Amino acid sequence: MKDKKSFTITIYALNIIFAIIIMVPVLYCFSVSMMDLKDVYGGRLFPSRFMTDNYVRALQLAPFFTFIKNSLIVSGFITFAQVVTGALAAYAFAMMNFKGKHALFMVMLATMMIPSQAIIIANYLTIANWGLRNTYIALILPNAAAAFAVFNMRQAFLGLPFEIRDASLIDGCTNFQFLYKVGVPLIKPSLGALIIYVFLQSWNYYLWPLLVTDSVEMRTVQIGLGILTNSEGTDFRPVMAGAMLILVPSILVFIIGQKQMISGLTAGAVKG
Amino acid sequence: MKSKNPVFKVVEPYLYLVPALVLFALFVFWPFIKTIQLSFALTDPLGRIAKYIGPKNYIDILTNGAFVNSLIVTLKYAAGRVVFSIALGFILAIISTEKIKGKGFFRTMYALPMAISASAAAVIFMFVFHGSVGILNKILGTHIGWLTDQRYALMAVTIVSVWIAIGMNFIYLTAAIQSVPAELYESVALDGANFFQKHRYVTIPGVSPTLFFLLIINVINSIQAYAEVKMMTSGGPASSTNIVVYEIYQQAFINSRFGVACAESVILFIILIILTALQFKLEKKVTY
Known part of the structure; x- marks a missing residue:
C-alpha cells in the first residue's frame, strides 16, 4: 500500500517536471516579451513589471x-x-x-x-x-x-x-x-x-x-x-x-x- | 436525370478525381520529372536549361565536399532528433497513461509542441542560446557561443527540433499504449512484474509497430528540416549546421546553380526512398 502511494507521488512529480520542461520555452518567451531592458540584461526569468511596449514596438517594426x-x-x-x-x-x-x-x-x-x-x-x-x-x-x-x-x-x-x-x-x-x-x-x-x-x-x-x-x-x-x-x-x-x-x-x-x-x-x- | 445517363455514369467517378489528380500532376509529378531533368543540365540564372551536361552535376556534388558534408550533418542531426524526440515522447506517453488526476491537462501540455512552428521555436531559442544576453549562459555562468561555436551549434539546433517533434510522437505513442490489450497488463501484474518489467515486456512489444511508423516519419521530417537552421545559424559556423535542405536552398537561390541543386534534391529523394523501403522491411521482421 505504501509502495503504491509513493509510486503515485513519483508519477505525479515526473508529470509536473516534464510539463514544466515542455512549456518553459513558451512561458519564457511570454515573460521576455513583457520585460524591460534591465530585466533582460540582468538575466531575470520574470519581468519586474509587466509592460506591453514590446508588442507596440513589434507592430511598428513589421x-x-x-x-x-x-x-x-x-x-x-x-x-x-x-x-x-x-x-x-x-x-x-x-x-x-x-x-x-x-x-x-x-x-x-x-x-x-x-x-x-x-x-x-x-x-x-x-x-x-x-x-x-x-x-x-x-x-x-x-x-x-x-x-x-x-x-x-x-x-x-x-x-x-x-x-x-x-x-x-x-x-x-x-x-x-x-x-x-x-x-x-x-x-x-x-x-x-x-x-x-x-x-x-x-x-x-x-x-x-x-x-x-x-x-x-x-x-x-x-x-x-x-x-x-x-x-x-x-x-x-x-x-x-x-x-x-x-x-x-x-x-x-x-x-x-x-x-x-x-x-x-x-x-x-x-x-x- | 443526369445520373441515369449511361455515359455520365461511367465518367462520373473520374470527375471526382480530376481536381486532386490535376493538382498532383502539376505540383508533384511534373516538378519531380523536371527536377530529374534539371539535374542533368546547366541552367541560366532564371532556371532555364542552357545545355545538358550528363551526370556532371552528380559527379561535382559527390566529390566537392560541401554536399557530402551536408549529408553527414543531416545524418547527425536526424539521429539526435529521432532518438531523443521518440524516447521523450515515449516517456511522456507512459507517465501520462498512469491513473492520475489531471491527466488531460498533462496530455495537452505534452502534445502542445505540435502547434509550435519551427520559426517561433527558433527565435525563442536564439535568445536562450545567445552568447552574451542569453539566459542559458547566465544560468550556467558560462560564456559559450552556443550558436557560433562549431562544437555546439548543431546540438543547439537539434534541441530545438526535438522540442517541436515531441508532440506528435507523444500523441501516436499514447494512442498505441492505450490500444495494448488490458489483459496483458493484468497477467504480468499477476506474475509480479514491476513498473519497468511491465513496460519492457508488454508496452514496448505492443507499441513496436507504432515505434517503427514514427521512426520513418521522424527521419523523413528531419531530412526535410530547414527553418530552424535558416533562422538560427544560416548553416554555420563553418558549415557545421549546413543540413541538406539548406545546402539545396543555397545552391539554387544564392548561387543560382539550379542544376546542382536539383541533383542534390534527387539524391535526397533516393535516400528517403531507401530509408522508407528499409523501414518497411525491418518492420515486418521485428513484429512477427
Whole structure:
C-alpha cells in the first residue's frame, strides 16, 4: 500500500517536471516579451513589471497584422481546398466502382513518397514562369490537394454503412447531392480533425512562402517573424512579442481542437 | 436525370478525381520529372536549361565536399532528433497513461509542441542560446557561443527540433499504449512484474509497430528540416549546421546553380526512398 502511494507521488512529480520542461520555452518567451531592458540584461526569468511596449514596438517594426491576415487567408484557403479536393477524390475511392481504381489510388499514395522539399525548386520555377510570385495563388495552389487529406477522408467514408448511400440514391439523390448533404455531415468528427491539422500545418509553412514571396505585404507570419530578428540587434524583446503574436493563434486552435485532432490523426495510422 | 445517363455514369467517378489528380500532376509529378531533368543540365540564372551536361552535376556534388558534408550533418542531426524526440515522447506517453488526476491537462501540455512552428521555436531559442544576453549562459555562468561555436551549434539546433517533434510522437505513442490489450497488463501484474518489467515486456512489444511508423516519419521530417537552421545559424559556423535542405536552398537561390541543386534534391529523394523501403522491411521482421 505504501509502495503504491509513493509510486503515485513519483508519477505525479515526473508529470509536473516534464510539463514544466515542455512549456518553459513558451512561458519564457511570454515573460521576455513583457520585460524591460534591465530585466533582460540582468538575466531575470520574470519581468519586474509587466509592460506591453514590446508588442507596440513589434507592430511598428513589421506589419504583423498584414502577416496575420495573409496567413489566415492562405491557411484558410489551403484548408478549404484540401477538404474539397480531398472529399471528392475520397468519395470516389470509397464509394464508387470504376476501372483503374486501384492504380489511381496507388498514384495518389505515390505523391506521399515524393518529399515536398525535393521538388520545391521545380515548383518555384513553375510559379515564377507563370508570373505568379507574390500572389496568394502561388501560396495556395501548390498545396490545394494532399494525399493525406484524400487518404484520411477515404478512411472516414469507408466507415459509413453502404446502405445509407444506396437508400439515398434510390430516393433520387445524385452522388454529388449525397456527398455534400449526407456524406460530409456524417464524417464531421474526422473532418474536424483534418481541418485543424491542415490549418496548423499551413500556418507553419516556412520554406515555400519564403521562396515565392519577397514583398513585405505578401509575407506570412513565419517569414515575418524573421524580419524582426534582423532589425533589432540583440534586443530580443520585440522578437519575443512577435513570436507570441504568431504562437497564440496556433496554440488556441490546437487547444480547442486537440481532442478531435488526436483521435482523427491516430485512427488511420495506428494498429496498436 | 443526369445520373441515369449511361455515359455520365461511367465518367462520373473520374470527375471526382480530376481536381486532386490535376493538382498532383502539376505540383508533384511534373516538378519531380523536371527536377530529374534539371539535374542533368546547366541552367541560366532564371532556371532555364542552357545545355545538358550528363551526370556532371552528380559527379561535382559527390566529390566537392560541401554536399557530402551536408549529408553527414543531416545524418547527425536526424539521429539526435529521432532518438531523443521518440524516447521523450515515449516517456511522456507512459507517465501520462498512469491513473492520475489531471491527466488531460498533462496530455495537452505534452502534445502542445505540435502547434509550435519551427520559426517561433527558433527565435525563442536564439535568445536562450545567445552568447552574451542569453539566459542559458547566465544560468550556467558560462560564456559559450552556443550558436557560433562549431562544437555546439548543431546540438543547439537539434534541441530545438526535438522540442517541436515531441508532440506528435507523444500523441501516436499514447494512442498505441492505450490500444495494448488490458489483459496483458493484468497477467504480468499477476506474475509480479514491476513498473519497468511491465513496460519492457508488454508496452514496448505492443507499441513496436507504432515505434517503427514514427521512426520513418521522424527521419523523413528531419531530412526535410530547414527553418530552424535558416533562422538560427544560416548553416554555420563553418558549415557545421549546413543540413541538406539548406545546402539545396543555397545552391539554387544564392548561387543560382539550379542544376546542382536539383541533383542534390534527387539524391535526397533516393535516400528517403531507401530509408522508407528499409523501414518497411525491418518492420515486418521485428513484429512477427
